[in-house]
Amino acid sequence: MRIPTESATMTTPARWDEPTGISEVLAEADRAEIQGWRGPAARDGDDVPPLTVRLAALGRAFAERPADFTPERTRALFRLLEDTQAADGERYGSAVATGFLEPLLNAWDEGFDLRSVWPALGPHSRACCRAWNAFTGVPTPDWMR
Known part of the structure; x- marks a missing residue:
């Protein structure tokens, strides 16, 4: 099991646009999370939430609206999460986990x-998960x- 090691300096991986590009449901959840984090007076370029927080918003959105995901989009999302865990280092793997x-397991x-x-x-x-x-x-x- 991974232990979260994310810090405030953890950058967003270059492939971050991929999960939000998989589905408008995920893109909406990410935008809402960023807006909630920044507040109503935010401007483009302002700080974004930590990756773990953004991924939690995506996990909750997926669990709340699974019917909005085709089997192909579901596979693409989980393939990307798997690739992130395998290739982007322990810190990013911990952020995915x-x-x-975890929000997906809570929804279960x-x-x-x-x-x-x-x-x-x-x-x-x-x-x-196990x-x-x-x-x-x-x-x-x-x-x-």
Whole structure:
């Protein structure tokens, strides 16, 4: 399981536009998160929320509106999250695990059908989910193994 190590100096990865480009739902969630962070008097170029916070907004948006995602967009989103965990270093992997996957698991606890998207998750994401279940004491169902 990854431990969050994000700091205020963590930059947004170059590929950040990709998740928000996958779906207007994600783009709207990101814009709203940035606007909420900056406040009503913000200007372009002002500070943005930490990556973990932005990813959490995307995770919640995905869990709240899964029907708005085609299977192709779902796979593209999880492939990008997997690639980020595998290629962009531990800090960014921690941001994905803490920011996106944990809110998704919380939504599963509240009725989100995680099983329906489980096949789209890559090995890093699946391992994070199982580790989070073990850490929180949630039984891991057979379909997650």
